[in-house]
Amino acid sequence: MxxxxxxxxxxxxxxxxxxxxxxxxxxxxxxxxxxxxxxxxxxxxxxxxxxxxxxxxxxxxxxxxxxxxxxxxxxxxxxxxxxxxxxxxxxxxxxxxxxxxxxxxxxxxxxxxxxxxxxxxxxxxxxxxxxxxxxxxxxxxxxxxxxxxxxxxxxxxxxxxxxxxxxxxxxxxxxxxxxxRGSVNIWLTVKGAQGHVAYPHLADNPIPRLIAMLAELDALVLDEGSEWFQPSNLEITDLEVGNPATNVIPAEARARLSIRFNDLHTGQGLVDRVTAIAQRHGGEARAVISGESxxxxxxxxxxxxxxxxxxxxxxxxxxxxxxxxxxxxxxxxxxxxxxxxxxxxxxxxxxxxxxxxxxxxxxxxxxxxxxxxxxx
Missing domain, CATH: 3.40.630.10 (Zn peptidases)
Structure with missing residues (x-):
C-alpha cells in the first residue's frame, strides 16, 4: 500500500x-x-x-x-x-x-x-x-x-x-x-403579427398574451414539499422580445422557465402542465428535462x-x-x-x-x- x-x-x-x-x-x-x-x-x-x-x-x-x-x-x-x-x-x-x-x-x-x-x-x-x-x-x-x-x-x-x-x-x-430534485427548462413562445403601433387593429401583439401566461405560471403552487424534499419551485429565468423599434408591434415574444421539482412530480408531467397553460394563451412550449428527482x-x-x-x-x-x-x-x-x-x-x-x-x-x-x- x-x-x-x-x-x-x-x-x-x-x-x-x-x-x-x-x-x-x-x-x-x-x-x-x-x-x-x-x-x-x-x-x-x-x-x-x-x-x-x-x-x-x-x-x-x-x-x-x-x-x-x-x-x-x-x-x-x-x-x-x-x-x-x-x-x-x-x-x-x-x-x-x-x-x-x-x-x-x-x-x-x-x-x-x-x-x-x-x-x-x-x-x-x-x-x-x-x-x-x-x-x-x-x-x-x-x-x-x-x-x-x-x-x-x-x-x-x-x-x-x-x-x-x-x-x-x-x-x-x-x-x-x-x-x-429533478430539473426541467422550458422555452415559451407566443407568435403574433407585426404591425405599426398606430394601427393596432392591423397587427397582433403577442406580449400581453405572454404576460398573462407568465402571470398564471408564476402563481402556481406546485406542492408544499414531501418527506425528503423541499417544495418544488418554478422560476421565470428569461423574457425576450428583441424589438429594436419604438413604433413596431413585434411578431413574437419569448420567455424561459426553470423548474426544480421533488418526488411528487415527474419532468414530463410538469412539461404537460406548462404546455397546457401555454396553449391556452396561444403559445407554444419546448422543454428539456435534465433529470428526475x-x-x-x-x-x-x-x-x-x-x-x-x-x-x-x-x-x-x-x-x-x-x-x-x-x-x-x-x-x-x-x-x-x-x-x-x-x-x-x-x-x-x-x-x-x-x-x-x-x-x-x-x-x-x-x-x-x-x-x-x-x-x-
Whole structure:
C-alpha cells in the first residue's frame, strides 16, 4: 500500500486547465495517478461540437472473484474561472492553510482525496472503480450517460457509488446528499403579427398574451414539499422580445422557465402542465428535462457513510436533498448512490479554495467508506 498526500495530488489536477467540456491533460494526470495503483484505465471521447468533444474515464481495479464492487464518481471539468482572481486560477497556490485554484473544491480536490484513499486499500479488499467525466458542469449529455453505457456493456456495475460533490456547508462532514430534485427548462413562445403601433387593429401583439401566461405560471403552487424534499419551485429565468423599434408591434415574444421539482412530480408531467397553460394563451412550449428527482432512502449505505464521517470529524452529517443537480441523477439507475464531499462555500467563485487539512481528512473518510462498503 502507498500513502499519497491528497494535497499534492490536488495541485497536479488543478494545474491542468479543464474548462468544460474537458479533455486531454487533466485525464492524463489522473490516469498517471491510478495506473501505478493497479487500475486498468479506459478513456474515450464522446460527442461533437458544440456540446463536445467530451473525454470520459473509467478505471477499475478488480478484487477477488465474487467480491463487492464500490465506485467513486466525479468530474474533472470546471466552470470558467472568470476575472479578478488573486492568483492564476490554473496554477495551484498555497496561502496559509488554504489551497487555491479552480476546481480545488468542485471537484478536483475530492478526486485527489479518492485517489489517496484507494492507495491505502489492498486490492484483495474488493473491486474499486472510478467513474470520471469531463462534462458535468456543461450539458452533461456526453459524460456520465456514455460512461454508464460502457459499464453495463462490460458487466461491471458497482454495488454502491459515492459521488464526491462538495456537499458540506459550514464544516467538512456536516451534510451528505441522499437525493436531488429533478430539473426541467422550458422555452415559451407566443407568435403574433407585426404591425405599426398606430394601427393596432392591423397587427397582433403577442406580449400581453405572454404576460398573462407568465402571470398564471408564476402563481402556481406546485406542492408544499414531501418527506425528503423541499417544495418544488418554478422560476421565470428569461423574457425576450428583441424589438429594436419604438413604433413596431413585434411578431413574437419569448420567455424561459426553470423548474426544480421533488418526488411528487415527474419532468414530463410538469412539461404537460406548462404546455397546457401555454396553449391556452396561444403559445407554444419546448422543454428539456435534465433529470428526475430521486432519493436513496436512509439505510445501510447512509449509515456507513455517516459512521465514517463521524469517526473522522465528530459530526453526524445531515442527510439532505437540497441544491442543484449532479451526475448522481444518472448513476442512481445503476446502484444506490450518495454524495459527500468538501465545503461548498467557494465553488464556482473566484479564488476558489480548500482547506488542505480537509483534503487529508476527506481522504481518511473516503477510505473508511470504501472499506465498509466492500465489507471490510
Amino acid at each position: 502507498t500513502e499519497l498526500d491528497p494535497v499534492l495530488l490536488a495541485e497536479r489536477l488543478i494545474d491542468c486547465p479543464s474548462v468544460t467540456p474537458a479533455t486531454g491533460a487533466v485525464f492524463d494526470c489522473l490516469a498517471e495517478m491510478l495506473e501505478p495503483l493497479g487500475f486498468a484505465v479506459h478513456r474515450f471521447i464522446a460527442g461533437e461540437p458544440p456540446e463536445g468533444p467530451v473525454e470520459n474515464l473509467y478505471a477499475l481495479r478488480k478484487g477477488p472473484e465474487g467480491s463487492r464492487h464500490f465506485a467513486f464518481a466525479g468530474h474533472l471539468d470546471v466552470v470558467p474561472p472568470g476575472e479578478g482572481w488573486s492568483s492564476a486560477p490554473f496554477t495551484s497556490e498555497r496561502r496559509g492553510e488554504l489551497l487555491y485554484g479552480r476546481g480545488a473544491v468542485d471537484m478536483k480536490g475530492s478526486i485527489a482525496s479518492m485517489v489517496s484513499a484507494v492507495a491505502q486499500i489492498p486490492a484483495q479488499a474488493g473491486s474499486i472503480s472510478f467513474i470520471i467525466t469531463g462534462d458535468e458542469e456543461g450539458p452533461a449529455r456526453y459524460g456520465t450517460v456514455p460512461l454508464i453505457e460502457h459499464i453495463r456493456a462490460i458487466g461491471e456495475e458497482p454495488d454502491l457509488c459515492l459521488v464526491g460533490e462538495p456537499t458540506s456547508v459550514n464544516r467538512l462532514g456536516d451534510m451528505a446528499k441522499i437525493g436531488r 430521486f432519493v436513496t432512502l436512509p439505510g445501510a449505505f447512509s449509515t456507513l457513510v455517516a459512521q465514517a464521517v463521524e469517526a473522522e470529524t465528530g459530526l453526524s452529517p445531515e442527510l439532505s436533498t437540497t441544491g442543484g443537480t449532479s451526475d448522481a441523477r444518472f448513476l442512481r439507475a445503476v446502484c444506490p448512490v450518495i454524495e459527500f464531499g468538501l465545503c461548498n462555500a467557494t465553488m464556482h467563485k473566484k479564488d476558489e479554495a480548500v482547506a488542505m487539512e480537509d483534503l487529508r481528512v476527506l481522504a481518511r473518510i473516503y477510505k473508511r467508506i470504501a472499506e465498509a462498503a466492500l465489507g471490510g
